[in-house]
Amino acid sequence: MSSLPGEQGSPVDPGGSPPVSDPSGSTLDLTGASIREVVDRQEPAPSIELPNQDADYISHIALDIGGTLIKLVYFSPDPPSDHPTRESPTANIRAAAVASRIAEGIPATHQTVGSTISRGGRLHFVKFESSRVEDAIQFIEAKGLHRCKGSSGHMRVKATGGGAHKYSEIFKEKLGVLLEKEDEMMCLVRGCNFFLKAITHEAFTFENGTTSFVPTNEEGDLYPYLLVNIGSGVSMVKVTGENQFERVSGSSLGGGTFSGLCHLLTQRKDFDEMLELSMQGDNSKVDMLVGDIYGGRDYSNIGLSANTIASSFGKVISQDAPLSDYDPADISMALCRMVSYNIGQLAYLNAIRYNIKRIFFGGFFIRGHPYTMETISYAIRFWSKGEMAAMFLRHEGFLGAMGAFLKVHPMTPPGRTSAGAQQPQKVRARFVERFSMGAPFAGGEVVGPAISDLQEKVSWVEKFVAQGGLRSASHGPGASRAAGTLLERALAELIFLYEPNTFGDVSRNEDEWAYWLKILEDQIPTIGETSSPRQVGL
Ligand SMILES: Nc1ncnc2c1ncn2[C@@H]1O[C@H](COP(=O)(O)OP(=O)(O)O)[C@@H](O)[C@H]1O
Ligand SMILES: CC(C)(COP(=O)(O)O)[C@@H](O)C(=O)NCCC(=O)O
Numbered sequence: 001m002s003s004l005p006g007e008q009g010s011p012v013d014p015g016g017s018p019p020v021s022d023p024s025g026s027t028l029d030l031t032g033a034s035i036r037e038v039v040d041r042q043e044p045a046p047s048i049e050l051p052n053q054d055a056d057y058i059s060h061i062a063l064d065i066g067g068t069l070i071k072l073v074y075f076s077p078d079p080p081s082d083h084p085t086r087e088s089p090t091a092n093i094r095a096a097a098v099a100s101r102i103a104e105g106i107p108a109t110h111q112t113v114g115s116t117i118s119r120g121g122r123l124h125f126v127k128f129e130s131s132r133v134e135d136a137i138q139f140i141e142a143k144g145l146h147r148c149k150g151s152s153g154h155m156r157v158k159a160t161g162g163g164a165h166k167y168s169e170i171f172k173e174k175l176g177v178l179l180e181k182e183d184e185m186m187c188l189v190r191g192c193n194f195f196l197k198a199i200t201h202e203a204f205t206f207e208n209g210t211t212s213f214v215p216t217n218e219e220g221d222l223y224p225y226l227l228v229n230i231g232s233g234v235s236m237v238k239v240t241g242e243n244q245f246e247r248v249s250g251s252s253l254g255g256g257t258f259s260g261l262c263h264l265l266t267q268r269k270d271f272d273e274m275l276e277l278s279m280q281g282d283n284s285k286v287d288m289l290v291g292d293i294y295g296g297r298d299y300s301n302i303g304l305s306a307n308t309i310a311s312s313f314g315k316v317i318s319q320d321a322p323l324s325d326y327d328p329a330d331i332s333m334a335l336c337r338m339v340s341y342n343i344g345q346l347a348y349l350n351a352i353r354y355n356i357k358r359i360f361f362g363g364f365f366i367r368g369h370p371y372t373m374e375t376i377s378y379a380i381r382f383w384s385k386g387e388m389a390a391m392f393l394r395h396e397g398f399l400g401a402m403g404a405f406l407k408v409h410p411m412t413p414p415g416r417t418s419a420g421a422q423q424p425q426k427v428r429a430r431f432v433e434r435f436s437m438g439a440p441f442a443g444g445e446v447v448g449p450a451i452s453d454l455q456e457k458v459s460w461v462e463k464f465v466a467q468g469g470l471r472s473a474s475h476g477p478g479a480s481r482a483a484g485t486l487l488e489r490a491l492a493e494l495i496f497l498y499e500p501n502t503f504g505d506v507s508r509n510e511d512e513w514a515y516w517l518k519i520l521e522d523q524i525p526t527i528g529e530t531s532s533p534r535q536v537g538l
Contacts, residue, residue, distance in 0.1 A: 065163025344379025
């Protein structure tokens with residue numbers, strides 16, 4: 001891990017390259033950049049802080065309008081006071097541009113000010129339902145994102161996915177924006193390469209509840225790989241270089257299949273609710289397992305254990321019961337396993353077919369869901385006889401949108417040749433992680449599910465209280481802290497009670513200990529202050 005939780009505010013630039021001044025404005029300045037974990041439900045992927053980014057150069061947005069979801073990437077400049085401003089070499093040109101924008105009523109946050117240029121801001125990743133395209137339009141309008149460029153005519157926005165074609169007229173009519181259509185596969189690959197190269201901890205494996213980050217930013221090691229994008233449907237793309245790829249396969253059994261069938265069978269409409277439901281389910285109530293067929297035994301000759309799924313939903317026919325007799329949670333889990341396993345298997349077969357060793361899974365279907373990732377990982381491990389591991393991406397759903405965003409500004413300092421052509425793209429700097437919660441780590445590994453938003457933090461604490469609160473902190477990894485404050489003892493107990501492997505070596509690391517204590521203090525002041533030993537069972 002490149003940064004400890006306690007190291008917030010001390011960004012480093014492992015790439016080490018200085019910022020490059022580029023008057024043409026075609027640079028995405030990654031120097032000193034860092035990524036944050038999700039803090040907002042509306043932002044399903046970590047935002048990216050770009051402290052040195054010239055806000056004026058990057059005032060554009062990009063869209064990926066898929067069969068189910070609209071993904072939007074946009075940059076929000078920091079308020080001027082957050083970052084010192086620097087003299088700009090092209091200040092007078094900008095000043096003129098700003099003057100004309102002010103005349104057009106462009107929001108002040110997008111302006112360069114006087115003879116200085118505002119730096120610093122954040123890349124955001126948000127999503128909307130494609131069937132509610134007006135939500136996306138309203139969001140863009142409310143934030144004034146369609147006016148950032150301040151052009152007097154129609155603003156042009158890079159857009160990919162089928163909806164870039166389907167909804168082009170609506171965007172023009174309602175926002176006065178022209179969608180510039182970019183090829184979906186090309187954007188997927190471009191965005192994926194960007195995340196893999198720029199973010200140290202973008203790719204990870206997830207097996208047996210353990211997340212292990214996989215370094216991907218050493219160029220020599222990255223290609224070839226298979227990108228399996230699980231959106232509404234599934235695309236499998238062989239990637240052999242920066243812009244070299246071939247879509248080698250696909251499947252109509254994808255995220256839309258899961259959502260559609262789950263809706264029909266459980267009446268749930270909300271995707272997150274479907275996933276939540278699956279966590280409480282038992283798929284063996286509907287799936288026929290090898291053990292059901294083999295009298296509880298493994299079929300070891302062909303490597304199948306008794307609890308391997310022999311036939312998804314295969315048990316239902318002999319039960320001859322109405323749908324209302326089934327627990328929606330069991331159905332949801334069986335569906336999740338069925339779709340995920342099938343995709344994992346297809347991915348493996350394609351990797352073999354093209355002699356590829358690395359498989360990355362993207363697309364919003366994955367949604368960081370542990371069962372989905374476990375199932376895909378199992379399929380890849382099983383079929384590859386342990387030789388391969390599935391890899392997942394933290395910006396899983398935003399590959400295409402990021403790729404479209406990068407069509408405006410490449411990821412590199414352009415460094416034009418004398419002929420004006422751009423040099424081959426490579427990443428100048430890498431992002432530093434700033435985990436503020438979730439993604440706890442031990443020995444270079446992040447273990448257990450990441451706790452990613454405020455709701456989860458709160459329920460984390462509630463879970464602690466529900467489990468009896470403080471008992472005695474004389475056991476578990478935090479035992480040595482037993483003599484500390486009530487909150488310290490709470491933390492020691494919490495580490496013990498709640499998925500011990502999630503917290504790893506917390507009690508052995510002072511910074512981490514202080515960090516988690518601070519989180520606890522911030523999140524539960526009332527519990528900390530009002531809990532008497534009797535109330536919490538001491
Ligand atoms: N909030 C959500 N609403 C609907 N579907 C979601 C949501 N989150 C994840 N999904 C899943 O993600 C799939 C869409 O993934 P995505 O990569 O956005 O594909 P597309 O580009 O086809 O819209 C859906 O079919 C569903 O399985
Ligand atoms: C047509 C699509 C590329 C559209 O992308 P999506 O909106 O699903 O992300 C995708 O749904 C797909 O690859 N479907 C599978 C088609 C097939 O190869 O059978």
